[in-house]
Amino acid sequence: MAAVCVLVLLLPLAWSCTPQKADYVMVSCFPNTIIANIPECPYGWEMEQLSLGGVCYNGIHTPGFYRFIIPDLTPKNSSYCNTQAEYSAGKDPKYTFSNAIVSNDTLLTVRNQPLNFTFSCSYRAVHLLHSAIFSQRVATVYVNNGSVGTFRSQLSMNVFSNSKYLYTKDAPFFIETSEIGSEVFIGIEAKGLSNRFKVVISNCWATPTPYSTDRKRWSLIINSCSSDNTVTIFDNAKDSRSTFKFNSFRFQRLEKVSTVWLHCEVHICDSERLACQPSPCLARSLTQSESIDGVLSAEFYLKGM
The missing domain is CATH 2.60.40.3210 (Zona pellucida, ZP-N domain)
Incomplete structure (x- = not known):
């Protein structure tokens, strides 16, 4: 019972x-x-x-x-x-x-x-996405x-005032023709992601049109390495923001073109599972890899032309 x-x-x-x-x-x-x-x-x-x-x-x-x-x-x-x-x-x-x-x-x-x-x-x-900024x-x-x-996630590419990368400049970014050759500071940042993920810039290039596939292009970063001594990479694959600078320019024999488009192929890397840091550039060949359309784009306007 x-x-x-x-x-x-x-x-x-x-x-x-x-x-x-x-x-x-x-x-x-x-x-x-x-x-x-x-x-x-x-x-x-x-x-x-x-x-x-x-x-x-x-x-x-x-x-x-x-x-x-x-x-x-x-x-x-x-x-x-x-x-x-x-x-x-x-x-x-x-x-x-x-x-x-x-x-x-x-x-x-x-x-x-x-x-x-x-x-x-x-x-x-x-x-x-082919966009300078897209929302979360x-x-x-x-x-x-x-x-x-x-x-x-929220991923953005911005122009900064100087190498301290504290203040962004309003878009679109204007460059006076008398200032061609001046330094342009770029920061690419992922917001809201866990800190295990690092932003890796693979390739950056400029075109005279909004199309990243335009055959008229000037490479700035190739396989995470500077294309020449006018480009300096400060941080890449170390944090949620990667930064670099380059000297401003315009395309020759295209006097009527007053806009330069900057495109960057960006990856998000899990640092707890993968080796995110690129190998030293001196040990690698600077050969442009085929783009997989993982691209952010930004516009630069040349004034006084």
Whole structure:
């Protein structure tokens, strides 16, 4: 008789929530954070019985959902709550972070369907927009188990006042014809990303038209190296911002052209998984590599022509 009484006491604890049978995950992929929401009480499981990565019981109850948060994509010792990171090479390389929300019943008998809500977020390693500045977008996606959410970070190319790189100049950037040959300071920065990611400038070149594929071009940076002594690279692949300078110029025999477009091919590199720092330039050949359209562009106007 005593055993029956114990069983009666346990049943309300196992079924205190209203079971939901919806099998999906809402994944929000932020630059530094991943948030996964599942319907509350999935198949009768309580929040305290669900764990992130099988180790972290850190769920938060929000109206209609159980929320699990990965707050840091740069763990100091190991991946946060068994978050897995993977780099996929190829034409469109990506970094993918994945995890799962799983059930864990400590009772002697399991009365609910076992759960394994897998989810992941993909981060592009090469940016594919022809724009000086593009805004950050956070993607919230409704997915079935195992699907992927994606996001874009905020990446910008700006002209700075001097080599201290403290103050940006307003766009578009004007150069007086009498000042041709003066120094132009460029900074390319990724905002909102974890500090494990470094900005790597691969190639920079100038064209007399907005098109980065224009055959009339002047190379400034080739394979992360200065093309000549008029270009100086200060920082590259060391932080979330890479900087360089070059001497301003205009294209010869194109007197009617008063605008120069600067294009840079930029990569985002995961320093915890890859060697981001380019090898010394003296040991490498300065041969222009084929562009993969990971390009930022900016305009420079020549006044007085």
